[in-house]
Amino acid sequence: MKTCIITGANSGIGKSAAEQIAAKGYRVILACRNILSGEKTCEQIKRITNNINVCVMKVDLSLMSETGAFADEFISNFKELDVLINNAADFDLSRKSANITVEGNESQFAANVLAPFLLTNKLLGLLKDSSDARVINISSQGLMLYPNLKLDFDNLQGQKKYNPAATYYQNKLALLMNSLTLKEKLSNTNVSVYAVRVTNVKIDMDRYQNISSILKFMYNIKSRFAISPYEMAKVYTILAADRKLDGFLYDEKMREVKANRFVYEKEPRKRLWDICESLTSRDND
Numbered sequence: 001m002k003t004c005i006i007t008g009a010n011s012g013i014g015k016s017a018a019e020q021i022a023a024k025g026y027r028v029i030l031a032c033r034n035i036l037s038g039e040k041t042c043e044q045i046k047r048i049t050n051n052i053n054v055c056v057m058k059v060d061l062s063l064m065s066e067t068g069a070f071a072d073e074f075i076s077n078f079k080e081l082d083v084l085i086n087n088a089a090d091f092d093l094s095r096k097s098a099n100i101t102v103e104g105n106e107s108q109f110a111a112n113v114l115a116p117f118l119l120t121n122k123l124l125g126l127l128k129d130s131s132d133a134r135v136i137n138i139s140s141q142g143l144m145l146y147p148n149l150k151l152d153f154d155n156l157q158g159q160k161k162y163n164p165a166a167t168y169y170q171n172k173l174a175l176l177m178n179s180l181t182l183k184e185k186l187s188n189t190n191v192s193v194y195a196v197r198v199t200n201v202k203i204d205m206d207r208y209q210n211i212s213s214i215l216k217f218m219y220n221i222k223s224r225f226a227i228s229p230y231e232m233a234k235v236y237t238i239l240a241a242d243r244k245l246d247g248f249l250y251d252e253k254m255r256e257v258k259a260n261r262f263v264y265e266k267e268p269r270k271r272l273w274d275i276c277e278s279l280t281s282r283d284n285d
């Protein structure tokens with residue numbers, strides 16, 4: 001039986017992907033911040049798929065200590081891993097100022113960039129032991145609106161200015177940069193690294209009660225043109241469970257697409273990797 005971890009699997013695309021991958025007979029671990037919602041999702045997926053090998057583990061990805069502890073607990077309990085899907089993302093647009101965690105990181109950067117970095121690197125040993133492993137990182141089609149976007153190294157953690165939407169796109173750019181670096185580092189191994197360019201997908205508006213009425217109005221308009229989480233999750237499932245592909249970034253129709261230009265620049269990618277390494281090793285030596 002193959003084993004797959006999906007972060008943020010209690011909601012939206014992650015939840016649908018967990019269901020689809022469980023239906024294929026994988027052991028699926030739902031890595032969730034909200035344990036009650038994760039347990040509810042877990043029971044639903046078990047019932048729908050008749051797969052009893054679905055379980056939930058708690059992790060708040062904005063904290064590197066929790067992320068590291070999650071990985072350690074997973075390694076000692078499961079000992080095998082074939083697929084890691086870094087799906088969770090913090091895009092709380094109601095946030096007015098940078099939220100600094102007790103560990104001193106800006107919480108969006110921590111959850112969206114540092115956590116996938118730490119989780120993947122801690123679980124790499126198990127992934128390398130698998131005969132056919134995959135790491136799948138989740139990006140956003142919204143980055144296409146900013147084709148010339150560069151990573152602002154002086155504002156990685158909201159030191160200069162903070163805006164949740166701008167931070168989210170900076171985070172997604174950084175995640176793509178680290179994904180490409182990882183793909184290159186693992187090119188001679190059995191671990192494939194993919195990224196997904198998620199399009200406009202319906203979100204559960206109940207989860208976003210605290211955003212302004214103008215944002216609610218915009219989300220409502222946007223959702224008229226959105227595809228379902230289940231439809232988008234099919235791409236996750238293909239990349240997780242079908243035959244391996246050579247490409248890097250895939251859209252909702254499984255077409256290989258180009259990332260932003262900046263993602264292909266080697267020097268900033270090395271700089272970002274080194275920063276992530278030093279910020280995540282502090283709490284995880």
Ligand SMILES: NC(=O)c1ccc[n+]([C@@H]2O[C@H](COP(=O)([O-])OP(=O)(O)OC[C@H]3O[C@@H](n4cnc5c(N)ncnc54)[C@H](OP(=O)(O)O)[C@@H]3O)[C@@H](O)[C@H]2O)c1
Pocket residue numbers: 007008009010011012013014031032033034037059060061062063086087088089090091111138139140141142198199200201202203204207229
């Ligand atoms: N929906 C779209 O139109 C769209 C467009 C482009 C990209 N995407 C990307 O697609 C992915 C899935 O999004 P979605 O639409 O399915 O959103 P969603 O339903 O809001 O799911 C986001 C998930 O991330 C989890 N999460 C957030 N912060 C976390 C933290 N600190 N620790 C642990 N888990 C955390 C949430 O957990 P809680 O339940 O605890 O909040 C939730 O399970 C994300 O990477 C997103 O950036 C979505």
